Amino acid sequence: MDRNQALDDLKAIRQIMDRTQREAGKHGGWSMVIAGVMWLIGFTATQFLPDGYINWTWAVISIAGTGAMIWIATRSTRRSGVRTPLWWPIFLFWWALAVFDLLLVWLFDITDGIQIGLVILLTFAMGYAQFGLFYHWLITAAGASIGVLAISAFLLIPSHFCLAMAILGGGLLIGSGLWIACSRT
Amino acid sequence: MNERQVLNDLKAIRQIMDRTRQSTSGEGGWLSVTGGVMWLIGFLGQQSLPEHLAGWVWLVVNTIGLLVIAWLWLRLTRQGHVSSPVMRSIMLSWLALGVFAALFVWLFGPRTTHHILLLALITTALGIVQMGLLFSYWPLCMVGVAIAAAAVGTSFLIPDYFLLAAALLGGGLLIGIGLWMVRSGARAKGAR
Numbered sequence: 001m002d003r004n005q006a007l008d009d010l011k012a013i014r015q016i017m018d019r020t021q022r023e024a025g026k027h028g029g030w031s032m033v034i035a036g037v038m039w040l041i042g043f044t045a046t047q048f049l050p051d052g053y054i055n056w057t058w059a060v061i062s063i064a065g066t067g068a069m070i071w072i073a074t075r076s077t078r079r080s081g082v083r084t085p086l087w088w089p090i091f092l093f094w095w096a097l098a099v100f101d102l103l104l105v106w107l108f109d110i111t112d113g114i115q116i117g118l119v120i121l122l123t124f125a126m127g128y129a130q131f132g133l134f135y136h137w138l139i140t141a142a143g144a145s146i147g148v149l150a151i152s153a154f155l156l157i158p159s160h161f162c163l164a165m166a167i168l169g170g171g172l173l174i175g176s177g178l179w180i181a182c183s184r185t
Numbered sequence: 186m187n188e189r190q191v192l193n194d195l196k197a198i199r200q201i202m203d204r205t206r207q208s209t210s211g212e213g214g215w216l217s218v219t220g221g222v223m224w225l226i227g228f229l230g231q232q233s234l235p236e237h238l239a240g241w242v243w244l245v246v247n248t249i250g251l252l253v254i255a256w257l258w259l260r261l262t263r264q265g266h267v268s269s270p271v272m273r274s275i276m277l278s279w280l281a282l283g284v285f286a287a288l289f290v291w292l293f294g295p296r297t298t299h300h301i302l303l304l305a306l307i308t309t310a311l312g313i314v315q316m317g318l319l320f321s322y323w324p325l326c327m328v329g330v331a332i333a334a335a336a337v338g339t340s341f342l343i344p345d346y347f348l349l350a351a352a353l354l355g356g357g358l359l360i361g362i363g364l365w366m367v368r369s370g371a372r373a374k375g376a377r
Contacts, residue, residue: 089318092326096318100311103337107303108295115293126285130315133274133281151288 028135029181031069032142036173038065043166046117097127114154114161121150121165142176214366216257221359223250228352231298275316282312299340299347306336306351324365328358 038061045057101123110116128143146169153164223246230242261272286308295301310333317325332355339350 089321093315093318096311096314100307103307103333104289104304107307107337107340108293108300110293118292119289122285122288126281129281130278133277134319147288151292154292 028139029177029179030072032139032173032177032180034065034068034072034177036170036175036177038062038170039173040166040170043162043170046113047160047162047166093131094127097123114158117162117165118150118154121169122147125150136180138176138180142172145172213261214363214368216254216261217359217363217366219250219253219257219363221356221361221363223247223356224359225352225356228302228348228356231302232346232348232352275319278315279312282308299344302348302351303336303340306355307333309355310336324362328362331358 042058042061046054049057101120104110104119104123105116110119125143125147128146129140130143132139132141132143149168149172150165153161153168157164227243227246230246231239234242286304289295289304290301295304310329313329313332314326315329317323317327317329335354335358336351339347339354343350
């Protein structure tokens with residue numbers, strides 16, 4: 001590959017990325033807002049509700065949130081008129097992280113609820129940080145911030161870990177998601 | 186963005202990806218082979234040598250291996266005489282995985298060598314799967330899944346030979362996929 005060909009490719013990639021980010025930014029931003037609302041409700045419930053209700057709350061939130069994300073993705077696909085093959089790798093990326101989480105919890109025998117929550121949060125933060133490297137710097141910044149917040153809350157205020165994650169983590173996702181969605185309009 | 190524009194973009198992306206894959210598969214393959222050889226020698230040393238000697242083997246293998254990787258990386262980035270922002274993102278992505286593993290060890294304290302190696306193996310496997318997804322290079326995803334499955338399987342089924350299995354399976358898979366990439370890259374260049 002010679003210099004001119006490489007520069008042409010990079011220019012083409014930049015143009016395509018700009019155009020795709022403009023189009024997909026709104027969709028990605030709203031997905032972050034939904035994830036933030038899920039966190040806010042789920043972690044607040046985990047902090048205050050009795051144990052028997054927590055799993056049910058998370059189940060309902062997860063189903064409703066995933067449904068909303070699929071609806072947004074479907075609407076976005078219909079608007080552009082084309083099914084891109086990029087959704088599969090993105091879906092599998094998050095799925096691989098979920099399997100990784102399960103393996104960690106199982107292999108290292110993590111049984112404490114707060115510790116399991118921290119593992120999931122850190123994996124989620126890492127996934128956001130990595131995803132943002134190829135998509136939008138703000139997602140990377142949000143991921144890194146969530147990681148720092150989660151560790152700080154775990155070490156400094158373990159009794160209010162879930163509440164801290166609800167307000168700070170959820171708020172961060174909602175705020176950065178709205179910023180991405182609105183700045184691309 | 187209309188349908189034609191999207192299809193043109195996708196076609197352009199596919200062409201660029203194919204061209205990049207073909208032009209980088211030589212050095213990319215040798216990177217994988219180098220990683221595989223490091224893995225093979227390091228884990229074999231860990232399995233069969235006393236602990237203090239195994240530490241020295243890892244030190245020497247890592248030093249030589251990282252020098253070779255740095256040289257291959259320089260060749261790869263200089264081939265087009267331009268540094269790609271994708272390469273930087275890939276390196277940072279691996280760095281994020283490393284930071285995660287370090288944080289996990291600090292926070293959850295897996296202290297035995299067996300557990301730390303198991304964590305390193307499944308984190309590396311995740312990274313390989315992610316790279317495969319990034320480049321839509323499915324064989325690489327399969328290698329990652331195979332390494333994770335082999336690591337977990339041998340850890341439970343034959344824990345005494347976990348390191349030997351990690352050396353042969355992980356190292357062998359990385360060397361195999363690397364040689365396959367080198368060969369397919371050479372074939373693609375020959376066809377052009």
